[in-house]
Amino acid sequence: MSLLIRLQAPVHPGSRGDARLLGIVLYTATLLRPETLQLLSSVEDKAGFIKELYAAASALSMFRANYSYGLISQELGIPEKTVRRYTRGGDTISKLVSSVLSELESRGGYIEVEIPSVESLKAKINGLEEENKELRKRIQELEAQVSQLRNTVELVKARLKELQETLH
Structure with a gap:
């Protein structure tokens, strides 16, 4: 209202x-x-x-x-x-x-x-807060994936270096 x-x-x-x-x-x-x-x-x-x-x-x-x-x-x-x-x-x-x-x-x-009305604004704010929580959770998931991918890249680099040393 x-x-x-x-x-x-x-x-x-x-x-x-x-x-x-x-x-x-x-x-x-x-x-x-x-x-x-x-x-x-x-x-x-x-x-x-x-x-x-x-x-x-x-x-x-x-x-x-x-x-x-x-x-x-x-x-x-x-x-x-x-x-x-x-x-x-x-x-x-x-x-x-x-x-x-x-x-x-x-x-x-x-x-x-x-x-x-204040109630409709409160409802909108609550909805935005929920959306914000979901986005923060998604960001954390993506950051974890990025970290995991970085670790994988480091392992691959190390393995490539080992292989390169083995070939020389």
Whole structure:
């Protein structure tokens, strides 16, 4: 069982507070999307990914509040070039945030986000732990086979050396 929450924000913010609210909704809804979670699980730098997602959501919300590229850059501490990329949907993260904004607009300023239940996550973790145990066991078996093969190769080398000495 999962939990469905409804997030709401003005799609055309008129104040700094509205822009922040839009940024938070964009960030939260984007982060909790299945495709974002899947992408997050496959990236090496998860903290960097989350930080960039936050920056993209914030930049887009500020842009919607008619902040200049320079002001957004200054507020977020990122280069103007990056702000432009975020507001134009120039990379994967920006496209994810932009799609959430489009959905938010089409629904009149609200979006529903599904949060997976803890039980389903626990079940998934338990399954992964079992798979991990099986893989570790298989690794140990393979390491034992490699060790056995090394011993066999050493015996063959020794036997070949003996034969070679016998022939000379």
